[in-house]
Amino acid sequence: MAETQEGAEEQGPGQRRWRLWLIAAAVALLVIVGGAAGVLLLWPSVSLSPARAARLPTASITVQRGTVTTTVQATGVLVASVRPALSFQTAGRLREIAVDVGQTVQAGQVLARLETPDLEAAVAQAAAAVELAEARVALARLGSQPEELRVAAAVVEAARAASIRAEDAGTTGEVAQARAALQVTQVRLAQLRAAAEHDEAAAIAAVTAARARHEQARAGARSEEVAAAAAAFEAAELRHRQSQAGVSPEDVAAATADLRRAQTEYEQTQATEAELRTARAALAAAQARLDAWLTPAPAALRAADARVAAAKALLAALRTPHPEDVAAAQAALDQAQTRSAQLLDAPPVAAEDVRAGELQVEAARVALEQAQTALGTDTTTLRSTLEASVKQGKINLELALNSLNRVRAQGPTEWEIRLQQQAVTAAQAALDRILHPSAADVAAAEATLAQAEIAAAKLRSPAPQTVAAAQLAVIEAEAQLERLRAGDPLAVDIAAAERTRAQAQLERLRAGDPFAVGVAAAQVAQAAAQLDRLQEGDPHEIAIAAAQLQETQAQLDRWRVTRRFDIQAAEAAVDQAEAALAHARQNQEYDRQRASAVLAQAQAQFDLQRRGPLPEELAVAGAEVSMAESQAQSARLALAAAALRAPFAGTVAQISAIAGEWTQPNTPVVTLVDPKALRAELLVDETDVTRVQPGQKATIALHALPGTVLRGQVVAASPLPTVQQGLILYPVRLAVEAPPDLAIRPGMAATATISIATQENALVVPTRAVRSQGDTRVVHVIIDGHPVRQPVQIGLVGNGLSEIVAGLQAGEHVLLPAPPSGRAQLMEPGTAP
Structure with missing residues (x-):
């Protein structure tokens, strides 16, 4: 309640009617006593005798210094400032509620618990x-361990040997053999073609000669026939001389190629250094594998055990799905279904509209990039224009993006709806996989676990047959190395014999063919006899000549057919040899590249392990x-969040769940209040609220605890009013300091007195000693026992006192009217009423 300058004390909103009644009563009282005091008020200079003054119902008070405080009084209730509704962070089944309503709990005390088998499994x-x-x-x-480095080095050596063999294959391998075979077939084809030309010419000449002889035999010997016979004789002699001179160069070339091939095969029977390196590398690799089986590395054992543990954990998760996984999958399905329903409910947007917006954005982005590029490369005076173009490009891009976002905000496209439906299907499938894992998944997990356990057991205790196989590989590698060092006697002998045969064939060709010489000599004798017969003439020669003509013609026809087949076969052989050579070259290149790649990979792996x-x-x-x-x-x-704990010491106000229920995140379970963290919610009259400001001090009296006064402070004053029973009131909130030993509870009724202003060491008089005469405030100062009217200037008014700014001095005595009861009350100097 605020003290007015007239001294009337203002009541709360609920006592406004009493205030009006008291004002009316005071007015009536003033009318009654007005007659008695009128003379004093109208003529302040009038002096009263001591006896008459003693009979007046008045008292005096000494003007002194004190403290004046202006207050506003309002009623309200206490409210708990801290009232959180506590909930779990994850979904789960409620195992227990550990508190009751009204129970006092300490900070950190468990209020409720969830079931935690799945959380404990997740922790494990x-x-x-x-x-x-x-x-x-x-x-x-x-x-890498030393044995692993040895194995890697052996692999590198083996790869290097294979690479060398692949590089050497062009001269000692399949390519060389294919090249030699091609040369042989080409020589044979050339020989066939040369022999065909020669033999065909000879056969045609024989037919011509036979025909001439037949004509000559029929017509008799003529000089031309004799000349032809002589020419045939000369030709036969020429062939005889050629046969005596030796074979053709093509035959010698073919025999030379055959000798080279035999020499190559003989050299291949001898082991090369590359083959020896390969054999040594294979032996080292086999020995390293055997050592690895006999003494496994500790790191490999730990890795095998870790794989077993991981496989067990995966199998356990498949056999017993975690509730949080199920809840998460269910939440994902619900979210996907909700999103799908929202998309289906929203009006769809045409895909071409979205695409048009995207194209506009892309065009704006390209234009901006072009402008930025031009700005970055420009050094002319047009730079300001280019900068303006860049700014405009940014604006256009932003506008295009906004337009695209507006189009997308209108609704989903068909593609987004299909994607969301697919997301719903995928979420349902994921939930089904968690709730009902397939037998194949369980079997695969079991197989993985079995394989991991077998691998770990095999690593710790390798099977005897495995060790035996590794030892056998070492023995075979050693034997292969010894065979290469010693060589293969049988292969060497065969290659040497083939080389001797080829050498003899070449020597025979170079020395000449006695059989060919004999045939040429016989032809010479036959031509000589023919010449003699033509020169002598013989009737029987006609028949013989005709028979010879038929025979030579038939031989020519047969030869042509046979020779054509031979040449075609030789050409096919050449084509086949060329194809074989091309294939061999392709294989060689492939082998070379593969060997090079294997070598590079092995070297890289070795370097990786070594460094x-x-x-x-x-x-x-x-x-x-x-x-x-x-x-x-x-x-x-x-797991720790499965226990709901009190964040502060307080009292349980409400329990919103029961044990056994399934609770969701952010669903209130226990409501806790702090009885010491209180605030007062007041309703202040509209005439007083303008003087209430945050930070002002206040005292609070509780109706339920008479005599108890609490301290408080204004926190906020609402600018919005509330109307109760025709009165306009404004909510005001106070922060309350509650002692810990008081049994204070939220909801208690309270009356607060708010200190509006305070003036200390002020010159004060009781407010009821001040009177108003128009716009002037006066007091009656007692001078020589007589009251004298004294105008004063009033300052702050409150708590029954008025501050005297001017008109009085400390120590003066002021006339104090009697109390409303009508009895005079004498005040000692320096005391307040």
Whole structure:
């Protein structure tokens, strides 16, 4: 309640009627006593005798200094400032409620718990993942073992030997053989063609001669026939001389090529240094594999155990789905279905409109890039124009993007609807896989676990047959190396015999063919006899000549057919040899490239193992450990979040769930209040609210606890009013300081007195000693026992006192009217009423 300058004390909103009644009563009282005091008020200079003054119902008070405080009083209730509705962060089944309504709890006390088997399994799985990641880091830091380096080096040597063999295959391998075979077939074809030309000419000449002889025999010997016979005789002699001179150069070339081939085959029977290196590398690799089986590396054992643990965790997850996975999948399905329903409910947008907007955005982006490029390369005075073009391009791009966003905001496209429907199908399938994993997935997980266990057991205790096979491989590699060092006697002998045969054939061709010489001599004798017969003439020669003509013609026809087939076969052989050579060259190039690639890969792997892990690889492995630890921490936090704890000490106000229910995230379970964190919600009259400001101090009296006064402070004053019973009131909030030993509860009725202003060390008099005469405020100062009217200037008014700014001095005595009861009350100097 605020003190007015007239001294009337204002009541709260509920006592406005009493205030009006009291004002009316005061007016009546003033009328009654007006007659008695009129003389004093109208003539302040009138002096009263001591006896008469003593009979007046008045008292006096000494003007002194004090504190004046202006206040506003309002009623309201106490409200809890902290009233959180606590909920779980994850979905789950409520196992228990550990508190009751009205129970006092301490900070950190468990209020409720969820069922946690799935969360505990997730923590175990995350811990296994951390161990697996740490094992990988240890394996990466350990690097390659000596036996692994030996194996890698052996692989490099084997690859290098294979690469050398592939490079040498052009002179000693399939390509060389194909090239030699092609040369042989080409020589044979050339020989056939040369012999065909020669033999055909000879056969035609024989037919011509036979025909001439037949004509001559019929017509008698003529000089021309005799000349022809003589020519035939000379030709026969020429062939005889040629046969005596030796074979053709083509035959010698073919025999020489045959000798080279035999020499190559003989040289191939001898082991090369590359083959010896390959054999030694194979022996080293076999020995390294045997050592690896006999003494497995510790890192390999740890990795095998980690694979077994991971396979077990995967199989356990398939056999017993985690509730949080099921809940997450169900939430994803619900979200996808909700989004799909929203898209179906929204009006669809034409795909061509979206595409047109995208094209506009792309065109604006291209134009902006072109303008930026031109600006970056321009050095002329047009730079300001180009900068303006760039700014305009940015504006156009922003406008196009806004237009595209507006088109997309109008509704979904058919493609988005189909994608969302596919997302719903995928979410349903994911939920089905979690709830009902397929037998194939379980079987695959079991197979993976079995394989991991078998591999670990095999690594620790290799099978005897495996060790025996590795030992046998070592023995075979050693035997192969010894065979290469010693050579193959049988192959050497065969190659030497073939080389001797080819050498003899070449020598025979170079020395001449006695049989061919004999045939040529017989032809010479026959031509000589024919010449003699033509010169002598013989009737029987006609028949013989006719028979010879028929025979030579038939031989020519048969020869032509046979020779044509032979040449075609030789040409086919040449084509086949050329194809074989091309194929051999392709195989050689393929083998060379493959061997080179294998060598490069083996060398890179060896270098990688020899240098050890890179810092980046260790960083990646460390990051995997950190990620696994983070996931493990998340799993532990999820397990800890299954217990709902009190964030502060307080009282349970409400319980919104029961044990056994399925609760969702952000669903209130327990409502907790802090009885010590209180505020007062007041309703202040419209005449007083303008003087209320945040930060002002206040005292609060509780109706339920008489005599209890609390301290408070104005926090906020609402600018919006509320109307109650025709009165306009404004809500005001106070922060309340509640002692811990008081049994204060929210909802208690309270009356607050707000300190509006305070003036300390002020010259004060009781407010009822001040009177108003028009616009002037006066008091009656007692001078020599007589009251004298004294105009004063009033300052702050409150708590029954008025500040005297001017008109009085400390120590003066002021006339104080009697209390409303009509009885005089004498005040000692320096005291207040």
